[in-house]
Amino acid sequence: MSSKKMPAGFTARPEAPYYAVIFTSQRTPEDAAGYAAAAAQMAALAAQQPGYLGAESAREAGGLGITVSYWRSMEDIAAWRGQLEHAATRDRGRAQWYSHYELRVARVERAYGWDRQDDGAADPGPDYDLVP
């Protein structure tokens, strides 16, 4: 099913291992328009970086949000971190848009997915043993 089109908001399934940047943040009430414009610009810029595999994002009405971006390697993540426009936008983030954030870099070891249309109510997990 990895060759199928994913529903809106989901990233396709690259072959593991790959890397995830888990960014959990609390937005301030400030500058909604500026934030939205910068977020769209950063998403477009990230998509052009080497090793970018996709991203998924959700934010609550209260401002707590999680964005997970996926990358081929740690080196790709470091290069994106060093990208100048991205660094400048992070500075604006700390000055205006966020009151708190946590960032975690993780190696994706295993992944699976389920779609009602393809799989009915079957558990996609039985052939999947979390402990090697």
Next chain:
Amino acid sequence: MSSKKMPAGFTARPEAPYYAVIFTSQRTPEDAAGYAAAAAQMAALAAQQPGYLGAESAREAGGLGITVSYWRSMEDIAAWRGQLEHAATRDRGRAQWYSHYELRVARVERAYGWDRQDDGAADPGPDYDLVP
């Protein structure tokens, strides 16, 4: 700062390495009350499991959501997957609440955070080299 109280919605910073279960899902419009009750029950049950370190969650008004739970080991994740009430609730999830989901198990290699009140606008990253 890891000993300080985290803002609402954030998990404290355990020492890496630890493990993350990244669950991205699309809710159906069905059974909002049943889903909310089960989600609260599962959160409480997960918090009692061995190796549970915390969870962060956000869902958009359109139903796309991300929940990341954190665990000490892969074995702890496997045990939670095998917990009977959790398994039964996952079955209800596929039958009623979700149209699609992706689940990834990842090993957190590095983590840092930032808080405006503690750190002003300083970049928490300079002493943090993503490439070992």
